[in-house]
Amino acid sequence: xxxxxxxxxxxxxxxxxxxxxxxxxxxxxxxxxxxxxxxxxxxxxxxxxxxxxxxxxxxxxxxxxxxxxxxxxxxxxxxxxxxxxxxxxxxxxxxxxxxxxxxxxxxxxxxxxxxxxxxxxxxxxxxxxxxxxxxxxxxxxxxxxxxxxxxxxxxxxxxxxxxxxxxxxxxxxxxxxxxxxxxxxxxxxxxxxxxxxxxxxxxxxxxxxxxxxxxxxxxxxxxxxxxxxxxxxxxxxxxxxxxxxxxxxxxxxxxxxxxxxxxxxxxxxxxxxxxxxxxxxxxxxxxxxxxxxxxxxxxxxxxxxxxxxxxxxxxxxxxxxxxxxxxxxxxxxxxxxxxxxxxxxxxxx
Numbered sequence: 001x002x003x004x005x006x007x008x009x010x011x012x013x014x015x016x017x018x019x020x021x022x023x024x025x026x027x028x029x030x031x032x033x034x035x036x037x038x039x040x041x042x043x044x045x046x047x048x049x050x051x052x053x054x055x056x057x058x059x060x061x062x063x064x065x066x067x068x069x070x071x072x073x074x075x076x077x078x079x080x081x082x083x084x085x086x087x088x089x090x091x092x093x094x095x096x097x098x099x100x101x102x103x104x105x106x107x108x109x110x111x112x113x114x115x116x117x118x119x120x121x122x123x124x125x126x127x128x129x130x131x132x133x134x135x136x137x138x139x140x141x142x143x144x145x146x147x148x149x150x151x152x153x154x155x156x157x158x159x160x161x162x163x164x165x166x167x168x169x170x171x172x173x174x175x176x177x178x179x180x181x182x183x184x185x186x187x188x189x190x191x192x193x194x195x196x197x198x199x200x201x202x203x204x205x206x207x208x209x210x211x212x213x214x215x216x217x218x219x220x221x222x223x224x225x226x227x228x229x230x231x232x233x234x235x236x237x238x239x240x241x242x243x244x245x246x247x248x249x250x251x252x253x254x255x256x257x258x259x260x261x262x263x264x265x266x267x268x269x270x271x272x273x274x275x276x277x278x279x280x281x282x283x284x285x286x287x288x289x290x291x292x293x294x295x296x297x298x299x300x301x302x303x304x305x306x307x308x309x310x311x312x313x314x315x316x317x318x319x320x321x322x323x324x325x326x327x328x329x330x331x332x333x334x335x336x337x338x339x340x341x342x343x344x345x346x347x348x349x
Contacts, residue, residue, distance in 0.1 A: 009121070009122050009125075009132075010100065010121070010122070010136055011122070011132075011134050011135055011136050011209075011211055012096065012100075012136050012209060012211050013100060014211075015211035015212065015213070016211075018214075019214070020214060020215055021134065021213060021214070021215055021218075021219050024130075024131060024132050025131065025132050025133075025134055025215075025219045026131075026215065026218050026219065027131060027218055027219065027220055028131075031220070032217060032218050033216075033217060033220070033244075033251070033285045034217075036253075037244055037250075037251045037252055037253045037285075038250075038252055038253065039252065039253050039254075039255050040070065040245055040247070040252035040253060040254055040255070042066070042069065042070060043066060043070055043072060043073055043074060043254065043255075044059075044062045044063060044066050044073050044074065045073070045074040045075075045076065045257055045260060046059060046062070046063055046073050046074065046075050046076065047059075047076045047077075048075055048076065048077045048078075048174065048177055048178075049077075049078060051063070051177075051181050052177075060181070060185070063181065063185070064185045067182065067185070067265060067277045067278070068276065068277060068278065069247070069278070070245065070247060070278070070280060071245075071264055071265045071270075071277060071278035071279055071280035072245065072254075072262060072263060072264035072265065072280055073262075073263055074257045074260040074261070074262055074263075075174065075178070075233075075260060075261050075262070075263045076259065076260050077170075077174050077261070079170045079173060079174060080170060080171075080174070080259075080261065081259075082258065082259040084166075084167075084170075085235060085258075085259060085261075086238070087159075087163055088163060088164075088167050088235055088294055089235065089237070089238060089292060089294070091157050091159055091160045091163050091164070092207045092209075092292050092293075092294050093209075093292050094156075094157040094160075095138060095154050095156075095157065095160060095207065096136070096207075096209040096292065098154075098156060102156065103120050103154075104120070106119050106120040106138065106152045106153075106154060107119055107120055107121055108120060108121040108122075108139065109121055117139060117334075118139050118140055118141060118149055118152050119138070119139065119140075119152050120136070120137070120138045120139075120152075121136065121137070122135075122136060122137070123137070123337070123338065124334060124338050125338065127338075127339075130338060130339075131220075131223075131340075133220055133221060133222045133223055133284075134210060134211065134213055134219045134220065134221050134286050135208050135209060135210045135211075135221050135222055135284070136208075136209045136211075137206055137207060137208050137209070138154070138206070138207040139204060139205070139206050139207075140152060140153060140164075140204065140205050140206075140207075141202060141203075141204055142164065142165075142168040142203050142204065142205045142296065143168060143172065143201070143202065143203035144199070144200055144201075144202070147202075164205065167205075167294075168203060168205065168296065171203075171233055171261075171296055172203065172298075174233065174261070174263075175197075175203075175231055175233060175296075175298050176194045176197075178231060178263055179193035179194045179197065179230070179231060180193075180194060182231075182265075182269070182277070186273060186276065186277075186309075186311075186312065187311075188309065188311065192309075193230060193231075193269075193272070196230065196272070196300050196304070196306070197230060197298055197299075197300055198300060198301060200301045201298060201299060201300045201301055202298075202299050202300075202301070202302070203296055203297065203298050203299075204296065204297045204299075205294065205295070205296050206294070206295045206296075206297070207292070207293075207294050208221075208222075208284075208291075208292060208293045208294075208295065209290070209291075209292055210242060210284065210286060210287070210290060210291040210292070210293075211290050212286075212287060212288050212289050212290045213286035213287065213288070214288070215286075216285065216286040216287055216288060219286050220283060220284070220285065220286065221242055221283075221284035221285055221286045221291070222283060222284040223283060223337070223340055224246065224281050224282070224283040224340075225281065225282070225283070225337050225342070226266065226267055226279045226280060226281050226282070226342060226343075226344060227264065227266035227267065227279065227297055228266055228267050228268065228297070228299065228329060228330045228333040228343065229266030229267070229268060229269075229297040229298050229299050230265075230266055230268045230269050230272075230298050230299055230300065231263060231264070231265055231266060231269060231298050232263070232264050232265075232266055232295060232296065232297050232298070233261050233262070233263055233295070233296050233298075234261060234262040234263075234264065234293060234294070234295045234296075235261055235262075235293060235294040235295075236254070236256055236262060236293050237256065237291045237292050237293055238256065238258045239256070239289075240256075240287050240289050240290070240291040241253055241254070241255070241256050241287075242284045242285050242286070242287055242291050243262070243282060243283075243284055243293075244282060244283050244284070244285060245280045245281070245282045246280065246281040246282065246283075247280070251283070254282075264279075264280055264282070265277050265278065265279050265280070266279050266297070266298075266299075267279045267329070267333070267343060267344045267347070268299060268300070268306055268326070268329070270321075270344065271306055271307065271308060271321040271324065271344075271347060272306055272307070272308060272309055272312075273308070273309065273312055274308035274309065274312040274313055274317060274319065274320050274321065275317070275320045275321070276312060276317075279344065281342070299326060299330065300326050301326065302325075302326050302327035302330070303325070303326070303327065304325070304326045305323055305324065305325050305326070306323070306324060306326060306329075307319075307321065307322070307323035307324070308320065308321055319349060320348060320349060321344075321347045321348060321349060322347055322348075322349055324347050329343060329347065332346060
């Protein structure tokens with residue numbers, strides 16, 4: 001496949017030119033968002049501190065139901081006040097407002113056009129006829145800290161690095177608390193999932209920019225997919241909705257809760273829980289207005305293997321998934337994502 005220069009692919013630059021999006025962005029009729037998707041009203045907003053109080057039974061039941069049906073919930077945390085979340089959104093937006101030349105200092109492409117996972121640009125394109133997503137992204141390894149590629153961490157805006165560092169430290173604490181509660185719901189040792197993640201597990205941050213789109217009824221911001229992670233934490237745009245989740249064959253819009261994070265389970269959690277907890281399929285629709293989000297994906301060390309937990313495999317619920325190596329599973333997800341397929345289907349027995 002002929003390699004395109006990254007500057008020719010940037011969606012933000014296409015949007016600035018005006019007019020209709022190129023044909024490579026126009027979805028087939030059957031894949032286009034149709035009408036107004038109903039809000040996902042069954043997704044609870046959970047105050048994390050409440051889960052550790054003596055009278056938490058009702059909240060815990062809510063959470064258990066959400067993880068078995070939706071695979072996600074909105075989370076409030078004292079560690080993430082609304083003012084700090086606004087700072088994170090602000091540096092994300094400011095980065096995408098830099099000049100093209102400034103942003104390309106962090107490009108996710110080698111000088112000879114080879115794709116790199118980390119950096120600024122677009123997702124991998126597997127084939128010439130692949131339909132493209134209407135977004136640009138900045139993708140960075142944030143944990144373990146000693147593995148960070150700081151050459152790709154923007155130094156503009158000036159507070160970008162310090163805010164991202166603080167965000168990831170606070171977020172890891174929230175992720176560990178969520179994993180602790182998740183383990184208790186399954187009557188496992190409370191540190192089971194956080195131990196799986198371990199100190200050498202990875203966390204990747206993805207900053208998404210979805211430009212306003214004139215053909216928002218025919219163009220997808222991000223194609224349907226599930227995450228390869230154990231758990232994903234997402235800071236959504238404060239004003240513009242766009243994230244949708246698939247449940248029982250219908251798309252539901254995730255409401256914006258300005259001072260909350262969205263926690264969703266990933267494929268590795270569905271594999272380990274033998275399908276008890278769900279890794280939701282989700283997508284992003286476009287809007288006439290621009291939209292940003294910041295996502296962090298948590299996964300064990302690449303060399304680890306995961307499989308259904310023995311306690312969760314029974315005669316009534318036989319083993320649903322194969323044993324998989326984390327590195328190989330994540331690599332297969334990027335390949336299947338480009339093809340519009342789901343990696344989890346290939347892990348099924």
